[in-house]
Amino acid sequence: MWTMGTDFRYQYANSWFRQMDKFIHYVNQDGRVNALYSTPSIYTDAKYAANEQWPLKIDDFFPYADHPNAYWTGYFTSRPALKGYVRAMSGYYQAAKQLEFFKGRNESGPNTDALADALALAQHHDAVSGTERQHVAADYAKRISIGYAEAEDLVASALALLVNQRLSSHVMNPVTGFQQCPLLNISYCPPSETALANGKSMVIVVYNPLAWKREEVIRIPVSTAEVFVQDSAGKEVESQLLPLSNITSSIRKKYVKAYTGTAPAGELKYWLAFPVSVPPIGFSTYVVSRPKQTGHVSTISKEFRSDGSTNNSIEVGKGNLKLLYSANQGKLTHYVNSRNQVTASVEQSYSFYSGHAGDDKDSQASGAYVFRPNGSFPIKSDQQASFTVLRGPILDEVHQQLNPWVSQIMRIYKTKEHAEVEFTIGPIPVDDGIGKEVITQFSTTMKSNKTFYTDSNGRDFIKRIRDFRTDWDLEVNQRVAGNYYPVNLGIYMQDNGTEFSVLVDRSVGGSSLVDGQVELMLHRRLLHDDARGVGEILNETVCIADKCEGLTIQGKLYLRIDRKDEGAKWRRTVGQELYSPLLLAFTEQDEDNWLHFQQPTFSGIDSSYSLPNNTALLTLQDFGNGKVLLRLAHLYEVGEDRDYSVTANVELKRLFPNKKISKVTEMSLSANQERGEMEKRKLVWKVEGGFTEESKVVRGGPVDPTKLVVELAPMEIRTFFVDFDPLQTVPAAENHVAM
Structure with a gap:
């Protein structure tokens, strides 16, 4: 097989095919070889007809390099905002298709087709990969946004139909529409912020697109501490209020204005967190209102700030999982799970690789495709890191500000046995003329023997061994970039006793460059093109009122330590829940119209049935x-x-x-x-x-x-x-x- 063409070749198709015609003509005139325009099926049939035995390959060819200093492992992380958007909208699309089935498809009315088309287009190898030019990336996102808007109308009408079918005849006013909050990730949700202010109740429908029952905690922004949560039977649900961090507030103000054109009205004070229980392929209803009786009010988190004057450990977590932090430095030191008796030493750090600009020996630069680091630099705060602990009955949070452009919140839910890391990175400064590729590392004392595992498109996990391949002699020219792999679902490592897993909310690049350590690249901002066809540097910016600055990324990681061979249940179950998050829809109702009657729940399948756990x-x-x-x-x-x-x-x-x-x-x-x-x-x-x-x-x-x-x-x-x-x-x- 001679494969024809590469990128850009068919801009000159007439010239290309004339030359190919000549080539075939003269090869066949010689007579020793029969050349023909072919197809994959013709080629496959010819190979099968040869009746030979073929070698079996069960791993992949990652990482790929076309040059000693050009490993194509940067694109695993390039454009993390677009990667996150595609992932979020893919989950939304699957949920919307289910609701379209329950409502009945309408070819002329709102449907899921536009979103399907936009997401399909985003699967192009220069789309979700992040290897397109900036204006093209914006076009992909715009198409997805247009598709979402139509799917959002479909979801709202389908939920209204299902809710009204199940409402008691005593409820006077049917629900006419639900609002959703596409900017909830930047803590902006008008229906949840305004409903209580005007004396209304806020009704939240929580839809579960998975075919098994889910017990999760949802968080919504509210503008008052006077809140009271009830479930579908009118029973009070324990809830917790968490003050917004300074970083969350600043992102909210900046990005709401970027998306909507106007800054949000009023100051947001709290996140409201409460547990929900949702049937398979169905929804539960919750009502948030102002309390009628004293004592029926959400718990405000207790705040603890370390002044660095003590050497004691700070314990965080109300349930089986506890994380220990050093009080004087505010650093994570230990992971303790009292249920499975796992206790491990764990540290987390941030650093960045400086992007190589190329030099006299080799002009190859780090860019959208290629990851070529030029040294690693730890991200440490000039002073002791800002370290705040929020405690409450539902979850504990640890807020840390490492420097002006890196911060994170670690969440430990009382009923969960994993930790959730919400990181905020950006704008990455490049005033020093150096591009930066930001990573986080989790370090343990595990003896992982150069071995770790990354998923293949979220399905099977492939064994990776540092600097080694099973079926050829490997020469690694770039120690870091040459050991990076795509991480779509997660990465884990193990030793004789335990296994450490990290799940991601979007595709990133990752590795284990040191035994007992997992590394993930979270964001990149570079100042040179890598000469692989983009013709543009990977320098994402956001412009608001003619002021442009680097893109800020907010994402999540999920980590857990299990006994050896016991981590798969968590990776597969929680991994599926990350792919298909709960869908929230909001509506205002007069209190008297709703609060005296049982709210509807719905399951699209037999209520006594759920899919097997596997x-x-x-x-x-x-x-x-x-x-x-x-x-x-x-x-x-x-x-x-x-x-x-x-x-x-x-x-x-x-x-x-x-x-x-x-x-x-x-x-x-x-x-x-x-x-x-x-x-x-x-x-x-x-x-x-x-x-x-x-x-x-x-x-x-x-x-x-x-x-x-x-x-x-x-x-x-x-x-x-x-x-x-x-x-x-x-x-x-x-x-x-x-x-």
């Missing part, structure tokens, strides 16, 4: 005419977990309790051809070393048309078109919708 519903999409696209995935690898790396069963009748299934057709993964037809054309390749029965890939069996149970083997994804009988529905008594 299985996820990836896609539920209405195709009209009684047809739905259903995609199910097994979340575990073979041997990954002793309990969950087993075949799972999904009962379709209980997934669709109020519909009569008339036909189930299994499709290819992309749903563009039937699996049965595809199997007929499947090629069976000869593999070097031969196949044993044990090494054959296990697959779930055919779906019995009567039992309608789908089998999923480890790591299997199966895609179906499910047809419903439009004339038959299951009687209401069997329709297990929670009320």
Whole structure:
């Protein structure tokens, strides 16, 4: 195979093809080789016809380099804001498709098509990768934003329809629309900030797009301390108020103005945090109002500030998980989980690599594609780091300001056994003429033996060994960049006793360059082009009223330490919850209209059923005419977990309790051809070393048309078109919708 062309070649297509025609003509005139314009399928058929044995490769080719100092590992992190936006909108899109199914698809009304198109476009290798020019990145984001606006209308109308169907007849006014808060990440949510101020109740519908029940804590901004939370049955829910940090307030003011054109009205005082319980593929309703009785009010977090005068440890965390900090330096020192008896020494630090500008020996610079560091520099505050602890019944927070452009909040929830790190980085200063690539490191005493694991597109984890490949002799010219890998879901390392895992909220680059240490790159701002076709430096800025400064990034990491071989359950479950976050929608209602009546809850599946813990519903999409696209995935690898790396069963009748299934057709993964037809054309390749029965890939069996149970083997994804009988529905008594 001679692959034709590279980037930009077909700008001169006429010249290109004339020369290729000549090349083919003269090669064939010689007669020893037959050259032809081909396709991947023609090439594959020719290789299969050769009847040879082929080597089996089970890992990948990362990291890639086209030059000793040009490792293409910078783009794993480039444009982290766009990466985060694509991830967030992908989760929103899946939830919106589910609600579109429950409401019924409307081709002419608001639907999910525009968002689907924009997200598909963003999968281009110069889009979410961050290797496009600035104006192109802005165009991708704009398209996604336009698609979101239409999907937002769909979600609001679908939730209103579902809520009104379930409201008591005593409730006088139906809900006409829900507001959502796309700027909640910068603590801006007008409905939650204004509702209580005018004597109204705020009704929050919390939608769960996963097919298992979720117990989580949600946080919303409120402008008053006089708040009282009730669940769908009218029962009081314990809640906690957390004062906004200075960084959160400044980001809110700056970026709300950047997005909306005007600064937010009034000062925001608190985050309101409270636990929610949400059924699978369904919603629960919560009401936030001013308390009618004294004592019924949210708890304000107690604040503790270290003055650095004591050497004692500060313990943070109310539940099984405790983090210990040194009081005099405000540094994380230990991780303690009383349930699984894990105690470990852990430290966290920030630093940056200076981006190489190229030199006389090699002009290669660090840029959008290439990561070429020129030294590492710790980020330390000029004085003792600002260190504040907020304590309360729901969660504890540790606020730290390292310098004017790096800060973080560490959260430990009472009911969770992982820590949440919310980092804020930017604007990265470049006044010194040096581009910077900012990283955080978690250091432990684990003996990881050069080995760590990173995910492959959020699915299986691939074993990485520093400076080593199993199937060729590796020469690493760049010790840091040459050991960086893409991290889409998470990264972990282990020794004989424990394993340390970090999950991410967007794709980043990461590594373990020292035994017992995990490193993740969080943000990049560079001053030179790396000469790989972008023709523009990676220097993202935000301009407000003609004043431009570097882009600020806010993101989250999630970390946990388990006993060896016990971390997979957390990585897979929480990883899925990060991909599909809870969707919040808000509406104002007169207090008297709502508070005396039970609020609705809803589950789109049989209320006594949820998917097995090792299985996820990836896609539920209405195709009209009684047809739905259903995609199910097994979340575990073979041997990954002793309990969950087993075949799972999904009962379709209980997934669709109020519909009569008339036909189930299994499709290819992309749903563009039937699996049965595809199997007929499947090629069976000869593999070097031969196949044993044990090494054959296990697959779930055919779906019995009567039992309608789908089998999923480890790591299997199966895609179906499910047809419903439009004339038959299951009687209401069997329709297990929670009320």
